[in-house]
Amino acid sequence: MRHKYLKNVATIxxxxxxxxxxxxxxxxxxxxxxxxxxxxxxxxxxxxxxECGACDKxxxxxxxxxxxxxx
Amino acid sequence: MIEGYxxxxxxxxxxxxTYLSKKDILQxxxxxxxxxxxxxxxETGVYAIGDPDKTSPVLITANYKLTFDKLRKELQxxxxxxxxxxxxxxxxxxxxxxxxxxTEEIINKVVQTKLxxxxxxxxxxxxxxxxxxxxxxxxxxxxxxxxxYGPVRAEDIPEFLATGYKATEEMRKVEFNLYDRxxxxxLELIISLRYFIMIPILLFILNLISGQDLGIEKVLNLTILxxxxxxxxxxxxxxxxPLLLPIIPFRSFSLKGVVIGIIWxxxxxxxxxxxxxxxxxxxxxxxxxxxxxxxxxxxxxFTGSSTYTSFSGVMKETVWTYPFVILASLIGVMSMIVGKIxxxxx
Numbered sequence: 001m002r003h004k005y006l007k008n009v010a011t012i013x014x015x016x017x018x019x020x021x022x023x024x025x026x027x028x029x030x031x032x033x034x035x036x037x038x039x040x041x042x043x044x045x046x047x048x049x050x051e052c053g054a055c056d057k058x059x060x061x062x063x064x065x066x067x068x069x070x071x
Numbered sequence: 072m073i074e075g076y077x078x079x080x081x082x083x084x085x086x087x088x089t090y091l092s093k094k095d096i097l098q099x100x101x102x103x104x105x106x107x108x109x110x111x112x113x114e115t116g117v118y119a120i121g122d123p124d125k126t127s128p129v130l131i132t133a134n135y136k137l138t139f140d141k142l143r144k145e146l147q148x149x150x151x152x153x154x155x156x157x158x159x160x161x162x163x164x165x166x167x168x169x170x171x172x173x174t175e176e177i178i179n180k181v182v183q184t185k186l187x188x189x190x191x192x193x194x195x196x197x198x199x200x201x202x203x204x205x206x207x208x209x210x211x212x213x214x215x216x217x218x219x220y221g222p223v224r225a226e227d228i229p230e231f232l233a234t235g236y237k238a239t240e241e242m243r244k245v246e247f248n249l250y251d252r253x254x255x256x257x258l259e260l261i262i263s264l265r266y267f268i269m270i271p272i273l274l275f276i277l278n279l280i281s282g283q284d285l286g287i288e289k290v291l292n293l294t295i296l297x298x299x300x301x302x303x304x305x306x307x308x309x310x311x312x313p314l315l316l317p318i319i320p321f322r323s324f325s326l327k328g329v330v331i332g333i334i335w336x337x338x339x340x341x342x343x344x345x346x347x348x349x350x351x352x353x354x355x356x357x358x359x360x361x362x363x364x365x366x367x368x369x370x371x372x373f374t375g376s377s378t379y380t381s382f383s384g385v386m387k388e389t390v391w392t393y394p395f396v397i398l399a400s401l402i403g404v405m406s407m408i409v410g411k412i413x414x415x416x417x
Contacts (some may be wrong), residue, residue, distance in 0.1 A: 003247055003377075006322055006384035007130035027220050027238070030245035031379065051381045052168065054202035066202065068168075069382035
């Protein structure tokens with residue numbers, strides 16, 4: 001069962017131009033927020049994002065940004 | 072915890088048992104119920120599991136003993152190295168969020184422990200939930216070691232290793248099932264109970280003033296009876312709401328708390344009526360406002376231990392909730408005072 005939290009609050013943004021399709025963001029995401037589409041990252045479930053910042057921290061080209069707050 | 076030593080180019084390294092002793096299990100339970108949990112840590116450094124050599128994988132973990140125990144008990148019959156870093160006795164995911172299970176600390180420990188002399192390969196396996204604190208490409212840049220993120224749960228490590236570091240989708244997902252929620256509840260309840268104490272004290276004072284001619288025994292009995300719904304509210308807010316979380320209406324934890332708070336207020340009002348305690352609307356409303364406020368705040372508090380709440384969402388909830396709760400509590404307390412001793416004051 002998929003737990004659902006508040007909608008339309010997550011601050012995750014993806015800059016598709018910078019993305020190199022390395023899939024690090026997909027590997028580290030605990031809630032399958034991202035997937036691969038046309039060889040690049042794609043946000044498929046923005047409302048499941050918990051803003052942990054793992055994707056932001058592990059993107060080697062700074063294509064993902066998340067306001068992860070105090071942790 | 073230690074079953075021997077293994078010699079390496081840089082000295083003897085402790086071999087760790089892969090099963091938990093009765094003492095380990097007891098201490099792990101203690102940490103879940105607020106006994107000695109603030110300094111429940113082990114020494115940092117490299118440890119051995121089984122009989123590892125230069126080709127064996129290196130797993131990185133936190134120095135919180137509960138984390139270490141949960142990890143090592145899944146590693147039976149494996150040969151690997153564990154590098155314990157200093158997370159100040161905090162678990163992986165929380166420490167990662169704060170940056171303590173972080174890039175800098177890992178780089179420091181890799182250098183400090185001379186890991187390059189223990190293993191010939193250049194791989195570091197990290198728990199996936201360490202990712203919020205770790206920049207994999209930065210570790211590669213400064214140590215030459217490549218970070219491989221392992222599964223979320225330690226129990227999947229053997230399979231992950233056996234398939235050549237392949238993680239299934241399930242291994243990378245974090246859940247929040249009944250058991251996950253249950254183990255968090257004792258600590259929440261125990262921590263919240265220190266705030267409960269105020270309530271019987273305040274009620275006692277009010278009852279003493281309003282029931283001067285009743286005698287101390289009747290005043291005490293009344294206070295005890297009236298305190299029970301409040302004790303109930305603390306138990307409901309820290310145990311029942313978390314356990315029933317997915318089936319309570321609304322996505323917002325505060326609103327879930329309000330729903331349960333209103334139900335509990337009605338139940339306790341009904342019982343109070345049945346016990347034929349003196350019936351005053353103003354006191355029933357006062358109880359309702361304060362009981363609901365307590366359960367709402369405790370429910371909101373649970374967002375901090377939940378695995379699917381976002382920082383922005385919790386901020387939004389908090390900003391909305393606190394003004395209402397403060398107002399409701401103030402009105403509740405004032406109504407209670409007026410209801411109980413109003414005629415004494417005027």
